[in-house]
Amino acid sequence: MENNKLDQGYIKKKNLHLVLKLIKTNKSISRADIVKMTNMSPTSVSRIVGNLIDLGLVRETETYSKGVGRKAILLEINLKSILTVGAYINKHIVKAGIVDFGGGILYEEKIESEIDKLSYDKIINIVCELIKKVINNSGVDESKIVGLGISLPGIIDYSTGNVLMSTQLKWKDIQLGRCVEEKLGIKTIVDNDVKVEALAESIYGVGKNIEKLALISFGRGVGSALIVGGNIFRGTTNIAGEIGHTTIDPNGALCPCGRRGCLQTFIIEDNIIAEANKVKKTNSLLEVFEYAHNGEQWAVSIIDRCLTYMCITINTVICMYNPDTVVIKGSLIKAFPDMPRLVEEKLENLTWDQLKGSFQILQSQLGSKAHIVGGATLALNTFCDFD
């Protein structure tokens, strides 16, 4: 129970959001359908829909006949009524895109470069220039853009937009949100990339209508995020889900975080490739998979160990969060078409019996689009308060 005043304004807002969500997630819906789905009175629904139409967020479309002689008007989201921008930064890429009110990317561009070799002010300039370019080239009405959401791998102070730490970008205490907001004049929010991906998958991707979704990203790092009822579970300082730094072996390999045997030391792309290079010149994950596929035993052993620790990661997520759905993604999942099947097979032996049947494993639906869609969705949720 929150220590807040609960009043009629609160209810009105909640009900308006609920109706808006229903129209968003159901492509053809009538006022009568909303009445049925919410148990609200027809009068309330009509009033709320009227408000949404007045705000320009919803419009009426065709009329259809339902049953004998009954006619109903269908409602749909006015996709271009509100736009937000999503941007993403990692060590190799900067991306930005314009996202409509329904989570669709209208236009996007990217810059591939060795981003992590640049100073933070150079990177911030690149990000801002790219966003300006995307807005210009997209031809959208700039006045409809209500906000910008940027995501990156790292620990983010979500309330200030400060990047506390990003190992990948070699950043520490960078006021990213404030800098970008000043340069572009667009309200800006910053968050961790895995959290933003999970949000996107939960609202527009594989996790639609799923109550408790956990996403695990296996790539340059290992991270997880939990979405409960459409909201990101952040914890106290927005660090919840940092499974990569749970300790597996206190005497294990050194992690860039300075501690030994973090879970991610067993799995991350760089470590797998480094291990492969002890036996044979290897440049990519794909090569390791190819060696294994060709029956080179040392490569089979690398992949097998990697699979084991991926399953251990999934087991920790389901023990701690007990979600109904786990979405797995990242370069390790993408590198080899068999990977999801291999994970599921191995998981059979590594999952605690009590958890079997309590969850499903799914693959990402949005893929690499999740960062832009997720950043934009976060901006929409943060800056759009339909009062």
Add this chain to the structure above:
Amino acid sequence: MENNKLDQGYIKKKNLHLVLKLIKTNKSISRADIVKMTNMSPTSVSRIVGNLIDLGLVRETETYSKGVGRKAILLEINLKSILTVGAYINKHIVKAGIVDFGGGILYEEKIESEIDKLSYDKIINIVCELIKKVINNSGVDESKIVGLGISLPGIIDYSTGNVLMSTQLKWKDIQLGRCVEEKLGIKTIVDNDVKVEALAESIYGVGKNIEKLALISFGRGVGSALIVGGNIFRGTTNIAGEIGHTTIDPNGALCPCGRRGCLQTFIIEDNIIAEANKVKKTNSLLEVFEYAHNGEQWAVSIIDRCLTYMCITINTVICMYNPDTVVIKGSLIKAFPDMPRLVEEKLENLTWDQLKGSFQILQSQLGSKAHIVGGATLALNTFCDFD
């Protein structure tokens, strides 16, 4: 956003609960104080307080002067207006107690025996007889008892009251809730012991006014629970927090769950004592600590390894849940007065830097009372819907 109708009834109830909570947690509070704390209108507060007085849950006490010439009437919870029963079962003990509306235990009794050697129907009989005895001997007005909450170590289907599995009691698929409810005629709810302890600590113990509290129990098993805003975080099938069965070493020691290298195999009481017995006849944790204290190096090494994995457990909890407070309790914490200090010292090296300063470690305030208070609180929350 839940897909529920939000109406005036909902708000009324929420506001009533809020006022009740404020009166419960603030021993001396006036209507004017509540107005200030909630921003509700004086009229609303007076109406709600009136309702609570009519229901018998709250009463007026003394009048006090505040400032010049102003008088206010103080409010307090009517502790005996509603009673619930809390009960607890583990392999060595059955406990039951009557708890008042303020979380105070009015009367309790326990039976110490080798419970796990008995059949489940015998255990259920013992529990029911103990509860009847406690109700009779306490002299309370039985009509004021609104529910019973039982907790035990195991996986519980919280919605049905069925115990799906309890390794300690050697139970599988036992309809505990239904059986007890039929025998006693008291509405009964069943839950996992660690979740119930965490709830008790969060409402009446060390976690009062803490937003995100995680509790870790180190004892015959290792379990954790998360309380967010006073509510138990359950996950999809009430298994969230089962950290004891996260895998640390896929080639490690066998766990009673049938898998290898579960985190709890490194820490639990039985394994520590079994390890000590390889060197010297040992009957209890305390003996291991005494050997270590006397400088026997093998015992020092056992304790040191145990501390390491306790810290690994805490690190996993803070990485996954990012709580503001971690409460540590259980036989391993209790066994040796120095234990909490040793844990905190070791944790300094085993915590990820990014998490340092984000949480505090506290010890239980309710101790072994948490099971009875927690079970009773759960029953109160479940069966008392003040409409």
